[in-house]
Amino acid sequence: MSDFARPKILLSRCLGVSPVRFNGGIINDEFVERIKRFADYTDICAEVDIGLVVPRPRMIIRKTGSEFRFVEYESGKDFTESIIRYCNRISGLSEEYDGAILKAKPPSCGIDNANFYNERNNKGKTDGFLGRSLKALPNFPLSDEGRLRDEGLRYRFLVSVFSLADLRFSRIKSSGDLVDFHTRYKYLLMTFSPKNLKILGNIVAGGDIPVREKVLQYKVYFSEAFSKTASVKRHYNTILHIFGYFSKRLRPSERTNFIRLTENYLKGKKPLSVVVELLRGYALRFENDYLLRQRYLNPYPEELDN
């Protein structure tokens, strides 16, 4: 099948890299460990990298008026400026990366799910400082170990980072190379964003623009496509398109089995991977090289499924 380019990701250091949590702890997450085998990562820890020690006093987000501050819970000592400088520096590196996996919930790394405390010590939820900074980057794939347990969110994250890595590593030197790259993504793009598929097709077919320029434009709409949600209905549509290549060559019982399986997928009773696996099997059986090269049938290493 395919070799996969290794995505470059930013990773919270306490996710299995070193024991840098405020209490000297480390988080061992089975799925994050698996991803590490297929990606190159740079570990980051906002709190330690701005000079806080391990173990350290508990840090919190304090909301004062409309402003969020990064402070020590007990003493109120304020580290907001340091952490903002740090977050700006990390965001500035994002062009070199295909995505980030942060630790869920802490005041530095959390995405949507960090606690803040107002002047009366009432709690609410917001982004951690680094979470907010990376979330603000347009179309930058961002997740945490909690979200990666959700099948749909995990699929989208993995598709995004492996597709972006593929684009980064593909040596696109000519218009023909770009056509070839785009062809392999036809069904995946159709599932995530038919609108972007069309825009990207126009970029690929565009006339007198140097290829380098085309690739830069292509990257913008390519990464934007994967920031959208691929609905079950869109997957269903893509699945039927691909099934059209084989349906007449299958036995009636095989057709019935396929339709039953896809309907079960539509009803949420079967995972997407089961249907895709079956389509991949048909593509192999009928030696359909065009489909075997489609990233839809092979978007990331299968070891990362489930």
Ligand code: SF4
């Ligand atoms: S959550 Fe972020 S800041 Fe806190 S220990 Fe982990 S990596 Fe460091």
